[in-house]
Amino acid sequence: MKRTGKTPRFKRQRRLLTELPGMGKAGALERRPYPPGQHGLQRRKYSEFALQLEEKQKIRFHYGLREEQFRRIINKAQKSASTNWVEALVNLLEKRLDNVVFRLGFAASIPAAKQLISHGKVLVNGKKVNIASAIIRVGDKIRLKDEAYENQVYLQAKQAPRLPLPTFMVKEEVAGKEEGRLTDEPNLEAVPFAFEPGLVIGYYSMRG
Template sequence: MSERKKFKIQRALGLELPGLGKPGALEKNPLPPGQHGAQQTRRKLSEYGLQLREKQKVLFHYGLREEQLRRFVRDARRISPTNWIESLIGLLERRVDNLVFRAGFGRSMASARQLVSHGHVLVNGKRLTIGSAVLRPGDTLELTEYAKGEMTLASRESPRLPLPEFLQLGDNNDNTRATLVSLPAARHIPFAFEPQRVAEYYAQRGV
């Protein structure tokens, strides 16, 4: 995805999505695409529009396709039928590619996913190339010796987001290794988000 498209998506949603990478997308032009002039304001969204916007935040931040998100919704419903939205966020936040991003190994979800798919990340000491794999508390992530060099140095020295409380760096704050120490929840999502609207969106569609 081009930088221009990333900026356009964030302008349309009215907020920055950390997973898309470089900050500052709304600093120069916070207005939605197609609107011009300081006097223009965002049109009021319908209830469906509000639900759709929250779902799109999830899709674009985590870099998912609709069918992938629906699969996670179904999995979350099986885990917790009465509070599946919390389970959904827990699953998304525990994906390997997201944990690589949240650990600061990559500056965006795309770069984190590329590290995983190219075999630069070890999970519990073994190479894993499936970014959608979901980890459990106690599992560890570690960069390969090659990836501990210049490939990830800038990201690790200046991570896009602060380390979340559900991750812990290695001994002596080794920023090439991290452990999942607890289950993430909706409050850990790193952008303004209304989970209930996503729950309503999929409930109305029988997913």
């Protein structure tokens, strides 16, 4: 079997002992709620660095970002916030179009949302946007092209919603089709899994 070099999504989540909704299917921790490998059942000893690294990886994997992409967004967040730049980071990540499409329930995962976007199936304020990293503003209206509501990506998400609609979004039917809108700025509470912002700050403060 050819190896792709990619770590399976379930294995990544088990390694971090956290289900990351953005990666897709639920149940990563149900069958084996411990890290992969022969020593998975043994008690793990964590250094401060290991804790910081894992907390950073949770955020990066959930939002589906490469390390260099993540670093660029962090730099932007650090420049825009004088104190808690992690909150600014979460604000930027949650407003990315791929995440908004996912959180609105138009796709069952962030990779699936990227697929809809790259195929030109997503409209923002009535105009096609095919850039997954586009930042959505409060008041922007997000919907799919009419034919995309019959797309398997959308239908699968409708059949088994991954997350409830967050408080900073609304969704309604317009002309018989679902349309979503960002109503407020996302904050740290928007992250749909438990994480420690201080560990992320610690990881990057040690690395400049």
